[in-house]
Amino acid sequence: MLDGMRNGMHTDTERCVRAVRSRDGRFDGWFFTAVRTTGIYCRPSCPAVPPKPENMTFLPSAAACQRAGFRACKRCRPDTSPGSPEWNHRADLVARAMRLIGDGVVDREGVTGLSARLGYSTRQIERQLLAELGAGPLALARAQRAQTARLLVETTALPMADIAFAAGFASVRTFNDTVREVFGLTPGELRTRAPGRGDAAPAPGAFTLRLPFRAPLHPDNLFGHLAATAVPGVEEWSDGAYRRTLRLPHGHGIVALAPRPDHIACRLTLSDPRDLTVAISRCRRLLDLDADPVAVDEQLRTDPVLAPLVDKAPGRRVPRTVDEAEFAVRAVLGQQVSTAAARTHAARLVAAHGEPVDDPEGGLTHLFPSPQELAALDPGTLALPRSRRATLTSLVDALAGGTLRLGAGSDWAETRARLLALPGFGPWTTDTIAMRALGDPDAFLPTDLGVRRAARRLDLPSTPAALTARAAAWRPWRAYAVQYLWATDDHPVNFLPAH
Structure with a gap:
């Protein structure tokens, strides 16, 4: 089934329905389920009772869902799904654009800056992103800002005005309107509903996060490689976590990353909170967290020499870099x-x-x-x-x-x-x-x-x-x-x- 879930996967209704009914987390981030009768959109693994197939429509991105007027499900939180593996293993214009949007280029340099980096006109980029993802670069960047805002609202005690600034919004009013539109709740309501929310003020610029991934993930070679090659002063292994300094667009940061059974524990300390989205994106890229390990391992298992190696420790990632x-x-x-x-x-x-x-x-x-x-x-x-x-x-x-x-x-x-x-x-x-x-x-x-x-x-x-x-x-x-x-x-x- 996974072999068919590649380019244009959201257009294969039968396969998408089967994925939703099986609540298979491997498909989270590959496509999103928008429910016409409720006006919400979900990840495929949403634990709620699946809607009737005739009430489902499938879209390729959270931004496309938001652009079509759907709100994020409060239960499965589809905006926090792992990113699509497409942007990691493809080298075409859309994939390059998505990697740059994830790195915050549209927020810092606008669509003209994005087009200058890619060497294409803004019209060409807009057309290709709309055709494949159902949303243009501004909508995709807006969805990313909304996700960052939700993360800050729910996991920190920062004032809402500071969160709006850190997430990249031009004004508090735009921040409030976007949060209400995307999540169906005000920022204050999001914070009140957040489970396990601490009221103590965090250290300045400190953020504690959980980075999701598609299972399986075998951490040994991933963290082992980063620790064994760590440059003194820049990187270290300390108390079960890989730590390193980060050079970021608005300042610098320090990150600590530690493997957990179902997520990567991430603690970021930033000199400028506007760098949060970029720092998260680079940490995910460092650890190859948006990979599709099932697709990778299925292919490698076809070789009888590699099959025992894959079966012994499935889900190996490629250790990458933040710079x-x-x-x-x-x-x-x-x-x-x-x-x-x-x-x-x-x-x-x-x-x-x-x-x-x-x-x-x-x-x-x-x-x-x-x-x-x-x-x-x-x-x-x-x-x-x-x-x-x-x-x-x-x-x-x-x-x-x-x-x-x-x-x-x-x-x-x-x-x-x-x-x-x-x-x-x-x-x-x-x-x-x-x-x-x-x-x-x-x-x-x-x-x-x-x-x-x-x-x-x-x-x-x-x-x-x-x-x-x-x-x-x-x-x-x-x-x-x-x-x-x-x-x-x-x-x-x-x-x-x-x-």
């Missing part, structure tokens, strides 16, 4: 050296060029330096081979000068070509960046030492060309196959750190 430029720099520092050596090189850059931050709750000290900050470094001070220094400075110059743009809206094919044109960039570095920074789910690393060791252990082809040919059956999920191959080793990246 694409940062990851590209770290990928160069990690060329042909151990994990420990790469951390040491990165820590030196951070200490010399990173912006200091305060962390009363832990040992974080700096933001990772931006390309503009690194552009001023003296290559002679780097304890790297001369060729590696040239590679790093070429990358930094391209990022700082704008000839190379890495971000949520990057065109994967174009970015790959630009990376390969830089000195010292080969397939391993380029595809590592494609997999973890750009989010390409089909990036593959046939020359990676860990992948080749796993291939020999599993009697897979050992040469890069032959292994790539064998991996064609794993497409479009080869990046996830890499996670399962890496997991056959006893490297620390594959294990959840001790508390």
Whole structure:
């Protein structure tokens, strides 16, 4: 059934009805059920008694439901569903636009800023988003603001005026009107109804959240990788949580992320609350929380060599990044050296060029330096081979000068070509960046030492060309196959750190 729930899935009424009747949470975020007789919309897994099929209509996004005049169900809270996996594994214009909207570009730069980043006219973007999602960029951004507002209303004691500002609304009146329209309740009523609401004033800029995901999720390699490669001062594993600093559009932040059976516990501390939506989006992207693990694992299980690995620990995610430029720099520092050596090189850059931050709750000290900050470094001070220094400075110059743009809206094919044109960039570095920074789910690393060791252990082809040919059956999920191959080793990246 999942195979048919891809592009245009909301148009397959029979499949959608079956999903709603089975209350299958795997479909949450893939489509939404709007009920004509009640004027509300739900996620497929809503626990309420399913309406009659003739009273259901299916829409591709919460924004489309709101645009059509439906209010969010108070019981299943469809606005808090995991995001559609489509925007993670697709590289077309709509997917790139959705990733940028999730990163807050429309709120900061408007639709003209979105179109400038994508290289298309505003009319083309509007037309394609309406055709596929039933809503344009402004409506999609409005739905995102409404979700952020609800989160702040229900989980903090912030004054409503502060919430309106933090969620990106232009005025308190617009905030009030939007909340009433979308949720059928005033902001005050939302706060009163919130379960377990604490009345104590939070620490300034602190937010405690639950990040949902589609089950299953296997956290070991995800958090193990982030902890084992953590750059001192920027990242740490502390008290069962991965913590790191965040460079954000309006300021900076610190996040702590910890795996729980049915969610990711998230604590954010922000210097500017307007960055909340962006910070949440980047944390979800870091942990690959909008992935569809059932679709991924079903495909990989078709290979008899991978099937036992998937069955042993289903739901592996690809550890990604909150800062694409940062990851590209770290990928160069990690060329042909151990994990420990790469951390040491990165820590030196951070200490010399990173912006200091305060962390009363832990040992974080700096933001990772931006390309503009690194552009001023003296290559002679780097304890790297001369060729590696040239590679790093070429990358930094391209990022700082704008000839190379890495971000949520990057065109994967174009970015790959630009990376390969830089000195010292080969397939391993380029595809590592494609997999973890750009989010390409089909990036593959046939020359990676860990992948080749796993291939020999599993009697897979050992040469890069032959292994790539064998991996064609794993497409479009080869990046996830890499996670399962890496997991056959006893490297620390594959294990959840001790508390």
